Amino acid sequence: MNHLTHKFCIAPMMDWTDRHCRFFHRQMSRHARLYTEMVTADAVIHGERARLLGFGADERPLALQLGGSDAAKLADAAAIGEALGYDEINLNVGCPSSRVKEGRFGACLMAEPDLVARCVAGMAARVAIPVTVKCRIGIDDQDSEADFTRFIETVSAAGITTFIVHARKAWLNGLSPKENREVPPLDYARVYRLKAARPDLTIVINGGIETLEASAEHLKHVDGVMLGRAAYQTPYLLAGVDAAFFGSDASVLSRGEVLERLLPYVARHLEAGGRLNSITRHVLGIYHGQPRARQFRRYLSENGVGGGPGLDVLIEAIAIAEGRKGERAGAAEAAQAAE
Structure with missing residues (x-):
């Protein structure tokens, strides 16, 4: 091999x-x-x-x-x-x-x-x-x-x-x-x-x-x-x-870009009856060591559990971590357009 x-x-x-x-x-x-x-x-x-x-x-x-x-x-x-x-x-x-x-x-x-x-x-x-x-x-x-x-x-x-x-x-x-x-x-x-x-x-x-x-x-x-x-x-x-x-020379995605790439995947999962936390529990550490990491984890942990939370919770968490909460609507539109 x-x-x-x-x-x-x-x-x-x-x-x-x-x-x-x-x-x-x-x-x-x-x-x-x-x-x-x-x-x-x-x-x-x-x-x-x-x-x-x-x-x-x-x-x-x-x-x-x-x-x-x-x-x-x-x-x-x-x-x-x-x-x-x-x-x-x-x-x-x-x-x-x-x-x-x-x-x-x-x-x-x-x-x-x-x-x-x-x-x-x-x-x-x-x-x-x-x-x-x-x-x-x-x-x-x-x-x-x-x-x-x-x-x-x-x-x-x-x-x-x-x-x-x-x-x-x-x-x-x-x-x-x-x-x-x-x-x-x-x-x-x-x-x-x-x-x-x-x-x-x-x-x-x-x-x-x-x-x-x-x-x-x-x-x-x-x-x-x-x-x-x-x-x-x-x-x-x-x-x-x-x-x-x-040896890859591909550009490295930022943390926010990685999570935004997840949005269409999360949307499909939710539409199929899945729970948001099934996915978001895996991403809690992505901002480890970054200034707003704790707020990011707390928001997902407090708002992303159970059968009700939707894509907007993850979008809001990304905005919190990235310091750009006002861009929620644009991110939501981008996720829908990518489906």
Whole structure:
């Protein structure tokens, strides 16, 4: 696989990276690789696919992240994902939540590299698009470098060439999912050593990366970076991704321009019976560090919830943040004209 395809990625995050979030992120970067929230193989096979798996063509490149440990079901789910147009199928072997452990998928599978190998081999045999793995550097007391190396060697022998590695171990007993994102120490060097030992693999590093500057430093050692919470909490940093990492000379949109691009999308969502907050909850951090950021967040939080708020609430919030409240009417007309 071309290493450049994973040079900059936005992490799959449960309850966060839904299709509205991805559409918003895509307004700021055309080249960042986006991921769905994790969907179990059973849900893909038996669930409401339009709701769980629907996406717009403008979200691509887009990967579907799957959870599960049944090789046959994962292969079926991967085939469904490919048929729907996803560009990649990613197997979650890194989530540490108790619900995931009870379902025998996520980080607990790092203790069973042979099973993971069977799963990904079955998936890869069913699809032409890449199958990748997202994992940790270890779990519980099984976290030596030898354990990690054995996992990578076993799974890569099944034909997997791309690994996204969260550079923390996971404690499956005693720590919450939130604590597992913060308490175990980061060990970037272990991921760097993996890449040095296996230059044939595409290695993407994840965990605690907060800026484009830090991303650039990591890219001196590995093929790609994946941002999670930083991309969600301070999303406007994505506006610099294409120029910094993909050589784009396209003009960078301002924060206000990014949000105004959302207006026709929001209008269609509302007309289809959706709620404003389903989209606006993802944009609250776009003015992070700016003078009127707090007023922007407060206005959306106080006025954008429930089933009643319309497009005018977002237009007003943009005007507040941009210091141009008097332009509401013009923005509304522009949104209608763009539909």
